[in-house]
Amino acid sequence: MRIPFSRAPVTFESAAPFLKEALDNGWLTTGPLTERFNAGLKKYFGTDNVVPVSSCTAALQIALAASDLKRGDEVIVPANTFIASFETVELAGLTPVLADIDPATWNLSLTALEAKISPWTKAIIAVPFAGNPLPMQALRRIAEKHGLKLILDNAHALESRYDGEPLHHYADFSCYSFYATKNLTTAEGGAIVCSTADMERVRALSLHGMSRAAWNRYSGGSWRYDILETGFKANLTDIHAAIGLTQLHTLDAYHTRRLELMARYRQGLAGLPLRFQALSEGATESDHAGHLFCISVADGAGITREDIMASFSEKSIGFSVHFIPIYEFSGVAAKHGFNPADFPATADYFQGALSLPLYPTLSEAAQDEIIALIRSRFEKIVVTRAE
Template sequence: MTYLPFSRPDIDEHTIEAVSQVLRSGWITTGPYVTKFESALSSYVGGRKVRALTSGTAALEIALMIAGVGKGDEVIVPAMSFAASANVILRRGAVPVFVDVELASRNLNVSLLEAAISSRTRAVMPVHFAGLPVDMDRLLQIARKFDLRVVEDAAHAIGSEYRGRRIGAFGDIACFSFHPNKNMTTIEGGAIACNHADEARLIEVERFHGIERHADGNIDVISAGGKFNLSDVSARIGLAQLERLDAFGKRRRELASIYFHELSADPPGILPEAGDEGHCWNMFTLLLPFDRLGMTRTQFQQAMGKRGIAIGVHYPCIPGLTLYRQLDYREERFPIASRIGRETVTLPLFPAMTDDDVRRVCSTLRGVLANRS
């Protein structure tokens, strides 16, 4: 029985050989391949300024910094996402203001956005969940009306398009993740796409100890920067992955289409929003009504696991997590995010899967639910 993880990176022999050449070169930290990787990413998103970092989380935190978010400011964020989306706001000394999400898209409900804006609101951070773009035209219009910065959490969305434009190719600031469960990987890594050279320079300074290099070869430290610079080893993987990204996206869309074909006739729960050809399908999540099924999600995961299929959970409702309960957030104030947090399961989806792998997942899922007693 072949074991199916819910995600797996696709690293080919060409990439392995390319990395070995970097290792043999003796230059393995930030160097020429990071520069090449940033240039390739910039071309991919229409020529915007792009700077690579050690993670998507680092990208979000630095993006908030260059957006001017500081102590006491408020940042609007969806109530259902990975915890990092809110944690980085706290790390800036700012206050997360949660907004509920839509049931099918799992994206921030833009119709609730204006009601969440106050005089302290500095930015809004939409998350393109599973690669399905948020309604960016409407969101950017509201942001302009209230003079807010927009930091896109595009961790899932490298390769997605919104109305014919690649995510990251327009807007204010977009942050990508290249973790192994994303559509392309650098092992660990991330990037920021922004519009202005001065902001790109701030990222460069912040990602390496606040150091500013002078033309005469001397250096100065102009801020208490961190250590978020990407290595050439990771960048070389990223270059090879970027060359294959569109092919990865095409295969992911094919696999998602089979899921819909297999599950739509008699849906066991609520399927995700299908989107259009611009959806890059980082994940395929399903909502199952466990309270009515008479089984827990853990029991479902264990039953699928015994049959060789891994099931993920993406994601809990952030205000229901211990840290945020201690800060007096309440999950019940966000009924859709709370429901998603209780019912969501993530089915396997990665380019190396076969069509029959998807059919196996679906038939196994139906069998587990039919025999849950």
């Protein structure tokens, strides 16, 4: 790809000193570099209650396990999300219930959420889509009113804030992804932020339910450990933490750059029959994490998002679609029989959805080329019509 969809801000030069340390000490797995990376995360999140894990998917599994839910309990999930937010509910023996999104913010609609709450509902997994915070106080109020656990799938929302607070402030469990395309990457990795009361349990669940991690035992502690409950094998390794350590000091600057590039896209594409993501009520522009820049080609725009995709492919420019709605997948449809007509806002967004390249090292020249290409695709229609 000449202009890739995503590019991690990591180089051999930036990672080499950390990787050398991780390899030369001979330990490789969860150890001193993971501890140092986690110290950076704790500072960034402003809390000690952080457990680094191997992925956001693992974080969601652990959050659900720590929520003390019973087989068959219902968990409400937005229809516009990655499969991980849905499959982890199923894997926990719980029943996922899909709710539609808000047509403007493309986040879980609080109206749709409330309409889906039943006597069996026990938790909500909300997803700040693309990094757009939800109206967190209103969401928290709904969770409290119905006695529901609030789990945030914050895969896109590392930097997101609402009303001056990081989003984890409002949730019982917040699950982060450090996958290769994310704003902070360890190649594969993640973290959970939880309450002080849940902290030891979450830590144990991330490693087989063990009372003491291997690093603590081998670095001078006792050999003896207990298994407190059935857990997961979800620890982050020192090799992955080494990659993460290259980026902790650049998080704020890269976030600012992402927001600047988003503003440039909006400006450059203004006036076209495209829809952009609206901020949630009460959120400001800097509350958005700037993880993805998604557009939706309006129905009746004269061209489709597939036309834009074709132009991108011709010029070797990367793109993606976030997300194929959960109910569209054959394996989900066969099992749950969701009715697509129940999710009109998700379907309307998805028919035109396209995610454009967005990363801190995306040059303005490359971005201008992308903007010009989209504009020219629409201009072609106007010319054809005039002819």
